[in-house]
Amino acid sequence: MIEVDVQGTGNSAVLRPRGRLTMVTAPQLRAAVAEAVDAQRVLIVVDLSACEFIDSSGLGAIIGGLKQARQAGGDLRIARVGSQVATVLQLTNLDRVLRPHDTVEGALHDG
Amino acid sequence: MSRHRLPDSPRARRRRGLIRVLVVLTLVSGINYVAWRWLYSVNWDNWWIAVPLVLAETYSLIDAFLFGATMWRIRERGEPLSPPDVTVDVFITTYNEPVDMVMATARAAAAIRYPHLTWVLDDGDRAEMRRAAAAAGIGYITRSADWADRPRHAKAGNLNNALFATEGDFLLILDADQVPDPTILDRTLGYFRDSRVALVQTPQWFVNVDDSDPLGSQAPLFYGPIQQGKDGWNAAFFCGSNAVLRREALMQLGVVGYVREVEVAVREALGAAGAMIAQARREARHHPAAVAALDQVAAAVDDARSDLKAGQPVSEVTYRFQQRVDAAGQDVVAADLAALEADLAAIETLPIETDGELNAVVVDEAALERLAVREWSPLGALESIRALVRAVDVDLVDEAQPVMPMATISVTEDMATAMRLHALGWRTVYHHEVLARGLAPEDLGTMLHQRLRWSQGTLQVMLKENPLVQRGLSLGQRLMYFATMWSYLSGFAAVVYIAAPVLYLFFGIRPVQSFGGDFAVRLVPYLLATQLLFLVVGYGIRTWRGQQYSLALFPLWIRACTTAVGNVFFGRSLGFVVTPKTRQDSGGFPWRLVRAQLVAIVLLVAALVVGLVRLGLGLAPTAQGTWINVVWVLYDLVVLSVIIQAGRYRGPVRTEEAV
Numbered sequence: 001m002i003e004v005d006v007q008g009t010g011n012s013a014v015l016r017p018r019g020r021l022t023m024v025t026a027p028q029l030r031a032a033v034a035e036a037v038d039a040q041r042v043l044i045v046v047d048l049s050a051c052e053f054i055d056s057s058g059l060g061a062i063i064g065g066l067k068q069a070r071q072a073g074g075d076l077r078i079a080r081v082g083s084q085v086a087t088v089l090q091l092t093n094l095d096r097v098l099r100p101h102d103t104v105e106g107a108l109h110d111g
Numbered sequence: 112m113s114r115h116r117l118p119d120s121p122r123a124r125r126r127r128g129l130i131r132v133l134v135v136l137t138l139v140s141g142i143n144y145v146a147w148r149w150l151y152s153v154n155w156d157n158w159w160i161a162v163p164l165v166l167a168e169t170y171s172l173i174d175a176f177l178f179g180a181t182m183w184r185i186r187e188r189g190e191p192l193s194p195p196d197v198t199v200d201v202f203i204t205t206y207n208e209p210v211d212m213v214m215a216t217a218r219a220a221a222a223i224r225y226p227h228l229t230w231v232l233d234d235g236d237r238a239e240m241r242r243a244a245a246a247a248g249i250g251y252i253t254r255s256a257d258w259a260d261r262p263r264h265a266k267a268g269n270l271n272n273a274l275f276a277t278e279g280d281f282l283l284i285l286d287a288d289q290v291p292d293p294t295i296l297d298r299t300l301g302y303f304r305d306s307r308v309a310l311v312q313t314p315q316w317f318v319n320v321d322d323s324d325p326l327g328s329q330a331p332l333f334y335g336p337i338q339q340g341k342d343g344w345n346a347a348f349f350c351g352s353n354a355v356l357r358r359e360a361l362m363q364l365g366v367v368g369y370v371r372e373v374e375v376a377v378r379e380a381l382g383a384a385g386a387m388i389a390q391a392r393r394e395a396r397h398h399p400a401a402v403a404a405l406d407q408v409a410a411a412v413d414d415a416r417s418d419l420k421a422g423q424p425v426s427e428v429t430y431r432f433q434q435r436v437d438a439a440g441q442d443v444v445a446a447d448l449a450a451l452e453a454d455l456a457a458i459e460t461l462p463i464e465t466d467g468e469l470n471a472v473v474v475d476e477a478a479l480e481r482l483a484v485r486e487w488s489p490l491g492a493l494e495s496i497r498a499l500v501r502a503v504d505v506d507l508v509d510e511a512q513p514v515m516p517m518a519t520i521s522v523t524e525d526m527a528t529a530m531r532l533h534a535l536g537w538r539t540v541y542h543h544e545v546l547a548r549g550l551a552p553e554d555l556g557t558m559l560h561q562r563l564r565w566s567q568g569t570l571q572v573m574l575k576e577n578p579l580v581q582r583g584l585s586l587g588q589r590l591m592y593f594a595t596m597w598s599y600l601s602g603f604a605a606v607v608y609i610a611a612p613v614l615y616l617f618f619g620i621r622p623v624q625s626f627g628g629d630f631a632v633r634l635v636p637y638l639l640a641t642q643l644l645f646l647v648v649g650y651g652i653r654t655w656r657g658q659q660y661s662l663a664l665f666p667l668w669i670r671a672c673t674t675a676v677g678n679v680f681f682g683r684s685l686g687f688v689v690t691p692k693t694r695q696d697s698g699g700f701p702w703r704l705v706r707a708q709l710v711a712i713v714l715l716v717a718a719l720v721v722g723l724v725r726l727g728l729g730l731a732p733t734a735q736g737t738w739i740n741v742v743w744v745l746y747d748l749v750v751l752s753v754i755i756q757a758g759r760y761r762g763p764v765r766t767e768e769a770v
Contacts, residue, residue: 023278023358056362060275060514063369066426067506067513075430092366097373097505099424110427 004032011074013041014104018050021058029058033065033076042074045107048100049080054088066098079107123187126647133644134179140637141172147633152623161622164611167604174601175641177594182648184343184587185336191542192301199227199296199355200279204269206234208287210243212550216290217249220283225296228279234269252276258511266351267517267524271365274516279358286352288550289315295546299355302540309360309537310529312338313353313544317551321763325756326558327656328551336648338541344587347541348595349529352549360537364528365516367535373425373505373513380502381419384412390495400442407439408496415503426505436500520575522685523568527576530592534583553762555701562660563667566599567685570675601661602668609665609711609747612740616722619732626736659753666707700758708754715744715751 005016013036017029029046036044046062048054062078069076079101081089089095101107145168154161201220205213213231220229230250233240244251252273254263264271270284281303285291292298299311314334320326341347349356388409395401415432419425507513518527529539552558578584578592614620623630645654677683702709722737722744731737 023280023362027278055359056366057278057358059366060362063366063513070504070506071508075426077426092363093370094366095424096422097370097425099427 004028006032006036011041012043012045012108013039014045014047016047016050019052021048021051021054021061023055023057026057026061029061030064033061033068037068037072037074042069042072043108044069044074044076045101045104046076046078047080047104048078048082048085051082051085054085056088056092059088059092059094062098063094077101077107077110079104119187119189123185127185130182130185130644130647133640133647134182137175137637137640137644138179140633140640141175144633144637145169145172147629148623152625152630154621154624157620157622160607160611160614160620163607164622167607170600170604174594174597177590177597179644180587180590181337181340181344181594182644183340185340185648186343186541187339188342188540188542191298192304194225194297194300195304197280197300197303198278199225199281199283199300200273200277201227201229201283201285201291202232202270202273203230203285203287204232204234204266204352205240205287206266206269210237210240213240213287214243214247216285216287217244218247219290219293220285221247221249222293223283223291223296224293225300227283227296228277230273230277232269232273234263234266255511261509261511262519263511264515264517264519265522265524267515267519267528268511270517270524271512271515271519274358274361274365275512275514281355281357282361283355284352285547286549289352289547290549291353291547292545295353296355298544298546299542302542303355303357305538307536307538308540309357309532310347310349310539311355311542312347312350312539313542313546314338315350315353316545316548318548319550319553319763322653323756324653324656325753325760326552326555327660327753327757328558329653330657331652332649332654332657335543335652339543341591342539342541344591345538345585346533346588346591347529347539348591349525349532349539351523351525353547357537360532360535361516361528362514363535364518364531365514368516368518368531369507369514372507372510376507377425377429377503377505378419380499381412381416384409384499384503387495387499388412394495404439404442405496407442408436408499411435411439429503429505432503433500436496521568521571522564523572526569526592526595527572530572530576530578530581530584533588534581536583553760555704555757555760558757559664559667559704562664563671566668566671567675567678569596569599570671571679571685572596574675574679598661599668599671602665602672605662605665606669608662608743609715612743612747613714613718615736615740616718616725616744619725619730621732621736625733626739627733631739656753659750662747662750663708663754702758705754705758708751712748712751712755715748719744719748 005014005018007014007016015029015032015036017025017032019025021029033044036042044065046065051058062076066076078098080103081100086095086100089098089100099110101110145165148165148168153165201223203213203216203220213233217229217231223229228250230252231240231244232252233244234254236253241251241253254269254272255276258268258272262268274282281300283291283296283299295313299313302308302311315330316334317328320328338347388405391405391408392402395405411432414435415428418428418431501508516528517524518531521527532539552561573593573596578589578596581589584592611622615622645658648654674683674685678685719741722731722741725731726734726737
């Protein structure tokens with residue numbers, strides 16, 4: 001089981017999944033995104049610093065979250081990825097869509 | 112070749128050695144014949160039949176080469192490894208098959224020994240199916256609300272929907288009629304100990320077919336030597352059912368596909384933006400502020416294009432683009448404020464009031480913001496700009512889910528999916544053991560629909576993602592995919608093979624310089640080598656039906672080609688239907704379905720009679736030419752006769768206990 005820490009200020013939310021983000025835990029991330037969007041916190045940063053491992057289902061959940069945030073007029077960004085996550089992003093080309101930001105603040109402000 | 116040594120038994124290696132010798136003999140004798148034909152034997156006076164004939168023969172030689180390449184690395188895998196400790200979902204896909212049939216499969220699936228969860232994927236969303244599954248304690252999945260009013264993508268969509276409702280490491284896919292053996296997972300999961308293996312395919316085998324099999328339902332050549340040959344090139348095909356897949360591989364395919372689709376969608380939208388902005392200018396011509404704002408939109412389009420070209424992430428480029436369009440909209444609001452003021456003041460529900468002390472307009476910020484929100488702003492009122500903003504995004508709003516693991520480019524999702532898996536470097540396995548038993552069509556009409564669907568699907572993939580130019584595939588894999596696609600072009604060659612002897616026997620029209628001399632000397636060794644290769648490859652299995660149908664269904668293969676081209680290049684419908692698993696009708700002989708073949712048979716028989724009469728009257732060009740063409744016509748007739756048997760076929764004889 002992963003835990004998703006949620007911090008929110010204004011219209012933004014920072015989600016920090018911990019542990020392994022896989023097909024088993026991806027639904028929890030999807031639910032956390034949905035909750036944030038429902039609370040009008042549509043600028044979402046997924047802080048992956050505490051994520052040890054992500055698989056393609058985890059990436060799928062991030063893409064699903066991006067879609068939810070965009071449709072609510074917001075955005076979803078990723079920050080602080082480890083080397084395993086960075087490798088998977090490159091392998092799937094997902095880094096051509098989502099830029100991995102160095103810091104949460106950078107992700108919030110860079111746009 | 113030692114680098115590629117295949118791990119199989121000495122017996123299998125000896126067999127492969129013999130096959131390789133015959134492949135070489137076939138190709139050498141084939142090239143010897145066809146090259147001579149092109150150089151010395153084409154009768155250019157009758158080019159209108161001579162050229163089609165030599166082209167058809169060249170087609171067949173290439174087909175023989177591709178078959179030989181497939182057989183070159185024929186691989187017989189031994190006993191599978193023991194299964195690893197993993198989680199598995201078993202999916203039974205259904206659309207409109209009888210509930211009893213689906214439940215028979217579902218109960219057998221639930222009884223599979225290896226621990227797993229069983230799900231019925233009911234695309235028909237039937238209450239009766241849901242109740243039956245629940246009563247048997249079997250999972251039931253139907254499309255989520257996201258699919259409403261969006262492309263459903265048939266079976267691929269059904270599977271993609273289910274992938275997001277389940278979480279097993281592996282999935283076994285079964286068509287509604289494919290009753291699995293309890294050991295199916297124990298026998299297949301072991302291959303996944305190799306973490307690069309994405310797919311294990313097992314044969315499709317039909318229980319409602321007797322030995323004569325007039326509809327050619329069993330495909331022992333394909334679910335045997337051909338799949339084993341493809342397996343040797345790491346190109347075993349995915350056939351849609353009776354296969355186990357690794358979820359991670361499929362999801363990776365989905366993510367890669369998402370990136371590709373987003374890039375294409377955004378690039379196309381930005382490419383079309385010029386026309387959309389021009390349209391918007393016409394819509395907004397009485398609204399000068401909006402026209403000015405459109406200049407900003409055009410600038411944003413230019414910047415987005417160059418940012419993309421510079422390799423900036425698509426989500427950032429699109430987000431910035433949308434922000435700038437929004438800002439342009441806000442400018443319109445601000446610029447129009449003076450003009451709006453009077454109108455707004457007239458209405459009571461105003462966001463604007465006059466400050467008594469400053470005597471200035473005070474704007475309710477929140478309301479103004481709301482005005483600037485896309486849909487409300489004067490800019491957003493322009494339909495074309497709304498469409499543009501919608502399209503320059505990363506959410507693939509026209510699809511039910513952004514990630515589509517199963518390929519949706521074809522009506523047959525399986526081939527395209529496997530090819531993309533191979534392109535990403537995954538391995539596939541063909542496990543040659545019948546582990547599920549299904550139901551074949553029992554009448555000609557249903558069978559023809561099924562074949563049409565398969566061939567259309569294969570040709571769609573060839574036209575949309577030509578394996579010869581896909582990145583990431585090995586040469587062998589390219590050839591293996593191309594071989595299957597190439598074989599579906601046989602309809603055109605068949606027409607020539609029927610027409611040429613008919614023309615000769617009726618009118619003495621020679622497509623060749625001479626049927627005498629070198630002709631037989633070069634042709635006969637080639638034909639013998641081909642048949643010998645077939646005999647060895649197909650030893651112990653019934654390959655004759657398949658040979659017959661590859662010629663006898665020529666109208667269907669041609670229709671598949673024309674409809675696939677019409678679909679891919681001109682956006683026309685394929686006339687696609689789901690394959691029914693139950694018998695359609697039991698009327699008389701289905702004349703309508705086989706009209707073209709019957710015409711061909713009548714012509715061939717008439718040609719036989721006319722040719723022999725002309726020979727008797729001394730009107731034939733040469734006796735040898737007549738006899739060669741008579742034999743040729745007889746072969747055509749024997750091949751085509753299968754269609755008569757098929758038309759008369761009324762399903763297997765049923766006894767009480769068989770039902």
